[in-house]
Amino acid sequence: MSSQFGLLKTRRFAPFFGTQFLGAFNDNLYKNALVVLLTFQAASWTTLTPEVLANLAAGLFILPFFLFSATAGQLADKYDKARLARLTKLLEIVIMAFALLGFIMHSLEVLLLALFLLGLQSALFGPVKYAILPQHLHENELVGGNALVESGTFVAILIGTIAGGLLAGAAGQPTWVAYAGLLVAVVGYLCSWGIPAAPAPAPELVVGLNPFSETWRNIGFARENRTVFLSILGISWFWLYGALFLAQFPVYSKSVLGGDETTVTLLLSVFTVGIGLGSLLCDRLSAGHVEIGLVPFGSIGLTLFGIDLAFASPAAPPAGAPLALAAILAMHGTWRVLFDLFALGVFGGFFIVPLYALIQLRSAPEQRARIIAANNILNALFMVCGALAAAGLLANGISIPVLFAIAALCNAAVAVYIYSLVPEFMLRFIAWLLIHSVYRLEQKGLQNIPQEGPAVLVCNHVSFVDPIVIAAASRRPIRFVMDHRIYRLPVISLVFRHMNTIPIAPAREDPLMMEAAFEEVARALEEGELVAIFPEGRITDNGDLSPFRPGVQRIVERTPVAVIPMALQGLWGSFFSRQGGPAMSRPRRLLGLFSRIALSVGAAVEPAAATPEHLQEVVAGLRGDWQ
Template sequence: MSLEPAVQASQFSLFKEKKFYPLFWAQFGGAFNDNFYKSALMMLFTYGAIDNWGLGVDVLNNIVAAALIIPFLLFAPIAGQYVDRLDKARVARAIKLAELGVMLLGGLALWWGSSALLLCVIFATGVQSACFSPVKYAILPQHIGTHQLTGANGVFHCGTSLAIFVGLICGTLILQVTGGQHFVAVGGVLVAWAGWRFSRHIPEAPACAEVVAVEHNPWKLIKRTLSYAHENKTVFWSVVGFSWYWFLGSVYLTQLPNFARTILLGEASSVTLLLVAFLLGVCGGALLCEKLSRKQLEPALVPLGGLLIVVLGLDVAIAGQSFYAQYHMAAQGQLFTLTDLASKFLFWRVVFDILLLGVAGGLYSVPLQALMQHHANPQRRGQIIAANNVLNALFMIASTLAAVVALGVVGLSIPHFFMLTVGLHLLVLLLLLWREPKFIEHLKIRCIEFKS
């Protein structure tokens, strides 16, 4: 009887529980700071406010992006070992304290205007995130019941997406005011301090009794963590499916600005609208998972979300191509304002597609994350999460290489690249459903229940 209120409670009631909200706000601050500093540094390089060593802006911005991704390949497996060996709450506090030190160093780098030190700080924030990720996702199943796991992951997914977006916007806007660098320095330290304070309230999450020897060889360590993920079929294919989600997300978030400018012929405000629509869709889809899953782990949402991605991804490409064919002559080499675009049906069709594409992404990814956490061996959960981080990073790198080849070498247009991405997604989805029948079996059960 005592569990009934918890089962019936909304996922938002987790914000009242000490087992959840300190961890949520600690990770929110970390995701915010990563992107806050990233966007600020990109602005400094873009507008020549600091030394760029004679390199082009595109090269420097790619270096900044790589400095946040590469640590997940190098340090997540190392962190995963210690997450499984130690109390996860203590590890979380140590990492958040280290983040405070990194942000203090970042403040000095901004004060001195040192490009090299700022890049080191960006890399350090990537290391901190790579180490914190196995903690935050391995600790959830220890504190959260199975009936709350989907909802908790939905809230986490929504919060992380918001933190990334708000961090990028704030880092860009603050540098446009006088003394913006000092505001970035102070803001980063304050957010890190708040994250550390929240981390001190995370309840204990003791290590499991059985632990394996620490592996110091990075290559052997990565192989071992990946082998742990492969021990359970549901876990492995959830990791693969979730990593593919990061491939898709990287493709759309990277290409949407240029899609808005070259295909929709819109000014910068149209880029903002598309990105906001995508963000709102992802958040909405992530939060919707708890209701659709009826407060339980629901594999059926994975094929549902995956199929919606196929349909909506195709329509984004088709609608965008149709828009360009219909209006590129009328534009006469000029870009449309948002007011101009607002009078065109095809533009709103694209916006609506992008919004629903984000919803579909949330429906597809959140259940995969919850299934991975639930079915992972508790004694190796941190290392399995680390394996997931390694594959996430590899898939994000692969998305960049795919864009370079498809758009730069082959010469595809962005709509055609989107179609190619949808085709690859369909193949991955079919492979996922074939190798792990649980997804399609649960979908059949839910369809039968719906008909009856």
């Protein structure tokens, strides 16, 4: 994980990280301090009940995300994001000074207005927070940067929540809350001055002030890319899911586990540490690029451990409740609950970090901040809906453990729905699982695959899993041209079909299919896609390269693009190869699944030089003697 922590030493990331960390800390310090004050000292402030005040405070903080996120997204696309970050931090200083005035005046109205304004400041900073990362980080740093931001945000939430509660009860001096918040805001403002310039991608944009029409317009921008929009829905669902669990911790600690206030802090800490660790592990598991295959992995864990948490929860609190933290930890069942919460956090990190990075990577730069604003609006909407649904179920007699189980089952249903609409997520998961659990893949020369624009990839054909291995190594989706007989094989045909594979047949078998395949290849290249072809035309049955056929030459004569030679090594003799007979027919070879394999990528070959003989020579050189 050294690569992502190295970002904290760079000027293009460290000041921004400090700015957003202190902002999240301050939000939760003030918000939780105010909730604690209104819970335990409500009588000295108002005649409203603590329950009403707590919900009023939560609503006032989240309301600005609905009202101002659309405008915030436009501002972040129109103006320099570093400058906007400084202005929002300056606004935070003014708000905390206003909150101090509220404490001095002992005015609940002023304090609640300050909370609303703090929500406004967060809504304005939100699009800047995520849209600035692609401008300052390289593509292979994007996952690591998002991982640090997510883990830092949750740690800031945890520390801010604890600090707010402690300051609220500190010797009857609630003004300490405002002084602390003012100090944090000033330090955050100073940090923001170190953020490098992030020029506006759409300086000519005319800002619309109608929040409803602009919200709908921003959502429209997000819907232009189906994968981006469904990623936003996935993130919004995660916030619903996570917020639902977090909201139950106080009552769950008291009425289910039989603990006191320290138990609530313990549950929050374990969950937060899990999310932080899961977020940081994303960079290691995704090998430095945006690996959306981790998203299904995360959703599986969120479902399984959510269900197990329901079963691990005791049916009734122990005798003598509320118990001190030491007594709670002495109970054997508590450790299973803590492990489930930790695992939920870890898999939540696997789920959310790649989705944020994917939105940043695939959004149009001139619309990116507005798309992030749409994400923030939908996040808030989903959290409100989740809170209402949870309140309704609990009001109808559903216990909290059963609520957890229902949420976990809904998570599974949502995951299946999203992955059925965008199979790329599940396909990347299968590919990721193959090269991390079944094989140990060495990758050489991947920088030779262009990050954008069309190209034809050519590779030797060793086994039935060649396309999956290549797809797992590539940072971009690939359209494979494949023999129609392999394309139609049971079970794996489902994978190939969802990979948008192009089936092809020899002219003597089906000339119409062959012509249709070449037409589809030309169309894909014209649209800027990567197309991969196995020029041998078949899987080898002796380990050697068969003569390359002239299909690639025909392709580049019609659409002149670069040809990228590649070679697979180590798959000959595997369970999926034809060594000694039909592939996948010798179970003993499964013992060799965890072996080392490699994909070597060579420099691009110009279209004019892409003859079958030359390409075979280059691929043979890349492969060497290792079959």
